[in-house]
Amino acid sequence: xxxxxxxxxxxxxxxxxxxxxxxxxxxxxxxxxxxxxxxxxxxxxxxxxxxxxxxxxxxxxxxxxxxxxxxxxxxxxxxxxxxxxxxxxxxxxxxxxxxxxxxxxxxxxxxxxxxxxxxxxxxxxxxxxxxxxxxxxxxxxxxxxxxxxxxxxxxxxxxxxxxxxxxxxxxxxxxxxxxxxxxxxxxxxxxxxxxxxxxxxxxxxxxxxxxxxxxxxxxxxxxxxxxxxxxxxxxxxxxxxxxxxxxxxxxxxxxxxxxxxxxxxxxxxxxxxxxxxxxxxxxxxxxxxxxxxxxxxxxxxxxxxxxxxxxxxxxxxxxxxx
Amino acid sequence: xxxxxxxxxxxxxxxxxxxxxxxxxxxxxxxxxxxxxxxxxxxxxxxxxxxxxxxxxxxxxxxxxxxxxxxxxxxxxxxxxxxxxxxxxxxxxxxxxxxxxxxxxxxxxxxxxxxxxxxxxxxxxxxxxxxxxxxxxxxxxxxxxxxxxxxxxxxxxxxxxxxxxxxxxxxxxxxxxxxxxxxxxxxxxxxxxxxxxxxxxxxxxxxxxxxxxxxxxxxxxxxxxxxxxxxxxxxxxxxxxxxxxxxxxxxxxxxxxxxxxxxxxxxxxxxxxxxxxxxxxxxxxxxxxxxxxxxxxxxxxxxxxxxxxxxxxxxxxxxxxxxxxxxxxxxxxxxxxxxxxxxxxxxxxxxxxxxxxxxxxxxxxxxxxxxxxxxxxxxxxxxxxxxxxxxx
Numbered sequence: 159x160x161x162x163x164x165x166x167x168x169x170x171x172x173x174x175x176x177x178x179x180x181x182x183x184x185x186x187x188x189x190x191x192x193x194x195x196x197x198x199x200x201x202x203x204x205x206x207x208x209x210x211x212x213x214x215x216x217x218x219x220x221x222x223x224x225x226x227x228x229x230x231x232x233x234x235x236x237x238x239x240x241x242x243x244x245x246x247x248x249x250x251x252x253x254x255x256x257x258x259x260x261x262x263x264x265x266x267x268x269x270x271x272x273x274x275x276x277x278x279x280x281x282x283x284x285x286x287x288x289x290x291x292x293x294x295x296x297x298x299x300x301x302x303x304x305x306x307x308x309x310x311x312x313x314x315x316x317x318x319x320x321x322x323x324x325x326x327x328x329x330x331x332x333x334x335x336x337x338x339x340x341x342x343x344x345x346x347x348x349x350x351x352x353x354x355x356x357x358x359x360x361x362x363x364x365x366x367x368x369x370x371x372x373x374x375x376x377x378x379x380x381x382x383x384x385x386x387x388x389x390x391x392x393x394x395x396x397x398x399x400x401x402x403x404x405x406x407x408x409x410x411x412x413x414x415x416x417x418x419x420x421x422x423x424x425x426x427x428x429x430x431x432x433x434x435x436x437x438x439x440x441x442x443x444x445x446x447x448x449x450x451x452x453x454x455x456x457x458x459x460x461x462x463x464x465x466x467x468x469x470x471x472x473x474x475x476x477x478x479x480x
Numbered sequence: 481x482x483x484x485x486x487x488x489x490x491x492x493x494x495x496x497x498x499x500x501x502x503x504x505x506x507x508x509x510x511x512x513x514x515x516x517x518x519x520x521x522x523x524x525x526x527x528x529x530x531x532x533x534x535x536x537x538x539x540x541x542x543x544x545x546x547x548x549x550x551x552x553x554x555x556x557x558x559x560x561x562x563x564x565x566x567x568x569x570x571x572x573x574x575x576x577x578x579x580x581x582x583x584x585x586x587x588x589x590x591x592x593x594x595x596x597x598x599x600x601x602x603x604x605x606x607x608x609x610x611x612x613x614x615x616x617x618x619x620x621x622x623x624x625x626x627x628x629x630x631x632x633x634x635x636x637x638x639x640x641x642x643x644x645x646x647x648x649x650x651x652x653x654x655x656x657x658x659x660x661x662x663x664x665x666x667x668x669x670x671x672x673x674x675x676x677x678x679x680x681x682x683x684x685x686x687x688x689x690x691x692x693x694x695x696x697x698x699x700x701x702x703x704x705x706x707x708x709x710x711x712x713x714x715x716x717x718x719x720x721x722x723x724x725x726x727x728x729x730x731x732x733x734x735x736x737x738x739x740x741x742x743x744x745x746x747x748x749x750x751x752x753x754x755x756x757x758x759x760x761x762x763x764x765x766x767x768x769x770x771x772x773x774x775x776x777x778x779x780x781x782x783x784x785x786x787x788x789x790x791x792x793x794x795x796x797x798x799x800x801x802x803x804x805x806x807x808x809x810x811x812x813x814x815x816x817x818x819x820x821x822x823x824x825x826x827x828x829x830x831x832x833x834x835x836x837x838x839x840x841x842x843x844x845x846x847x848x849x850x851x852x853x854x855x856x857x858x859x860x861x862x863x864x865x866x867x868x869x870x871x872x
Contacts, residue, residue: 229676277860282617282676283803283813287855290800294849302845408684421677453696456688464681468671476674 179418179433186440194447204326206439211332212387212394214435216406217413218339219267219383221431222376224414225343225356227423228281230380232270232289233410236263237388237403239296244389245398246299248311255314260385266292267381271374285377296400304399307392315393328390335383340428352376356423405456412459413438415466422472438462566861567810567825574829578836585839588716595717598831599724600783602824604802605809606731607661607775609823610768612806613735615748615815616675618772620664621802622795623686628657628780630690633790636703640695646703653784654777660686661773665766683799691792698791701784709785720782727778731820734771744768748815797848804851805830807858817862830854 190197216233223230240259247255266288274284307315320327343349351372355362362369387406392398417434419426438459445455578585604621611618634641635649645652660682668678701707709719735741743764746754755761779798784790809826811818833854834847 273856273860277856279856279859280813283807283855283859286800286803287852287859290848290852290855292849292852294846294852297845297848298843408680411680421674451692453692454688456684457692458688460681460684460688463684464667464671464673464678467673467677467681471673473672 179416179430179437182416183433183437183440186437186444190440190444190447200324204321204324204329206436206443207329207332208326209443210435210439211326211328212391213406213409213413213439214332214432215335215383215387215390216403216410217417217431217435218335218428219380219387220410221339221414221419221426221428222343222352223281223285223380224411224419224421225352225423225426226373226376227356227359227421228274228373228377229411229421230267230270230285230377230384231282231407232266232285232292233380233384233387234403234405234407235289235292235296236266236381236384237391237406238398238400239263239266239292239299240385240388241392241398241402242296242300242305242400243398244392245305245307245311248307248314253314256389259389260382263385263388264378264382267384268374268378270381271377274377275370275373281377293400300398300400302400304397304402307396307398312396315396318390318393328394331386331390335386336428336432339379339383343427348372348375353424356425358424408456408459408463409438409442412463412466415463415470418470420470420472421467422475425470425472564810564822567808567822567829570808571825571829571832574832574836578832578839582836582839585836590835590839592717594828594831594835595721596786597835598827599718599720600779600786601798601801601805601831602724602827603727603775603779603782604798605805605823605827606727606820607772607779608802608806609731609811609818609820610735610741610744611675611772612811612813613744613748613815613818614765614768615751615813616668616765616768617803617813618661618664618679618769619676619799620660620679620682620686621776621799623683623690624657624660624773624776625780625783625798626690626790626792626795627660627686628653628777629784629790629794630693631656632706632781632784633699633701634693636701636706638702639700644703646705649703650706650781653781654774657777657780658770658774661776662766662770664773665769668769669762669765687792687795690790694790694792696792698789700789706781706785707788709782710788720786723778723782727775728820728824731775735820740764740767740771745816745819748817750816800848800851801830804855804858807862808854810858810862812862813859 187198216237220230220233240263243259243262244255247258251258269291270281270285270288273279273288274281277284279287318327318331322330343352351362351367352375354365354367355369355372359369362372384403388403391402395402413434414426414431415421415434416437417426417430417432419430419434441458441462442455445458446452450458575585584590604625608618608621632649632653635643635645635652637644637646643649664675664679664682667673667682668675671678709723712719714722735745743754743759746757746759747761747764751761780794783794783798787794805826806818806823807813807826808829809818809822809824811822811826830851833850834844837847837850838844
């Protein structure tokens with residue numbers, strides 16, 4: 159009889175896994191609305207989305223890596239490098255600096271994937287290493303300094319900071335990326351194979367899926383989105399720096415996990431990451447609002463990350479927890 | 481080779497020869513491998529598919545492995561015996577090459593400088609070695625180090641508050657580091673989450689805590705006796721170097737002469753076997769993380785003494801250098817292979833290379849790039865692919 163009243167089956171079902179973050183998000187919004195009535199106007203909501211955009215783009219990229227059961231610890235480095243490349247090249251190349259910066263992210267993401275898959279280095283070490291490689295290059299290219307995007311270059315980044323019919327362009331960019339990623343995961347062969355690999359790699363091998371290619375594509379996508387996030391960040395701050403995105407690695411991974419994507423892979427998706435990114439954003443605003451010291455932010459996110467991993471992880475998939 | 485000899489190297493990766501215990505949980509892998517493994521154990525009965533003797537399986541896998549490029553490079557170093565000497569050869573080659581390019585390298589003054597800059601990385605890497613020997617990872621190096629540095633600076637004489645606890649501050653800092661490690665170990669074992677996630681969280685918890693306590697600014701360490709660690713010399717070497725050497729000796733004693741050290745190696749070798757042999761895996765894991773925190777705490781004190789202050793970025797780049805040192809020294813990420821002596825050589829390789837790059841006038845910014853490439857190369861060459869099933 160105890161079985162019937164036990165919460166465990168309820169908490170374990172896939173449906174609740176997806177719904178809990180959403181409930182949390184609504185609860186957070188309600189708390190804010192009660193604490194500060196009239197806070198959630200159209201204007202502040204637009205600001206909230208705009209502030210979440212970069213985090214969401216980064217987190218969407220990592221979602222691909224985490225869905226496969228891996229992790230990408232190089233996103234902050236790739237994003238910073240992209241910002242440096244953009245700031246360096248805008249004066250000479252104009253708008254063409256955007257594709258160059260984004261393609262650099264694609265290249266380094268692919269490099270991470272190849273190192274991970276072909277040299278069989280575990281993804282957290284492979285991406286830690288490529289992250290170091292990329293940081294070194296970014297420091298070298300920028301001579302260790304932040305590069306301000308001057309007046310001439312700012313003409314070309316102005317469109318990112320503009321609004322279309324009241325909606326900031328950054329929000330539109332992240333919505334487009336979110337929808338494309340969502341469709342890619344759900345309706346393309348790559349997406350379905352990625353989820354299959356994450357759910358059970360031996361089964362995916364046996365079914366004839368090219369696991370290596372799927373993984374490399376996923377890491378390339380992660381790198382490319384990190385670069386897009388870096389470019390958007392650079393345009394918003396009008397500056398590129400080799401440490402620009404360093405503070406975003408933890409919130410991005412936390413957003414994915416809090417949204418309900420399991421680090422064991424195979425379960426989750428972009429929609430959950432969107433919810434997770436909004437939760438992280440609101441918690442961040444809420445902390446400032448309640449008066450929690452800004453320096454404690456990292457502590458809170460660290461604790462949130464551990465808690466979220468502990469809840470979402472599928473322990474039946476890991477034989478030995480190392 | 482039987483009918484089931486598979487030339488596809490991919491299939492062999494996740495069906496290593498460690499079937500005895502892994503059989504139950506990776507039954508699936510066995511199903512696919514069964515043509516080659518000859519015997520498939522299913523429930524209570526034995527289903528014989530092929531009469532190929534079990535022993536030959538590992539031979540098949542080894543030959544197919546050699547078709548991979550890293551395998552071939554590893555083969556160049558000969559067997560495991562020669563491979564374990566490779567880091568030492570790299571270190572000697574580096575020293576010779578740098579001395580030829582710039583004779584200033586072998587001047588006594590420069591060698592003291594190398595020893596001095598190796599002190600903090602060596603102490604850190606000692607702690608990290610035990611974690612990697614277990615097959616885990618500790619990403620909280622920077623967080624724990626900055627907590628220890630923050631504690632020692634705030635409790636000893638400083639320019640921010642009135643404390644002046646002298647060497648008690650050092651003890652408190654080491655205790656704080658140990659406590660951070662203990663929490664990492666507890667989080668990993670009690671909540672049962674992979675160590676890289678547990679310590680990723682602890683990294684930022686430590687960083688947030690120390691930056692908060694420092695109020696986001698740099699605070700100077702004014703206690704003269706603690707500063708002596710970096711300034712005073714014994715036999716021509718700064719005291720910090722002697723402390724690091726002491727940490728190395730302590731780590732070596734723990735690894736070779738204590739039960740904890742042997743249990744850590746056993747867990748890294750095969751956790752299931754260790755558990756069946758009566759090792760209390762949970763306790764050993766927690767102790768190992770606490771031990772690592774102890775070393776990170778000492779490193780934090782040394783770093784604070786060397787810099788004469790503590791600030792938000794005191795830990796920047798330390799994790800990377802420590803991981804590079806451990807894996808370049810030849811300790812396998814899969815655990816159970818390598819040790820503190822390897823790490824000593826690894827630390828020297830990393831430090832000598834950094835020093836050499838400065839002597840040769842190469843931009844110091846490229847250092848991280850070189851270290852990253854070294855991690856990739858070392859891990860790719862050292863991974864025991866026969867034991868590796870799925871790489872995630």
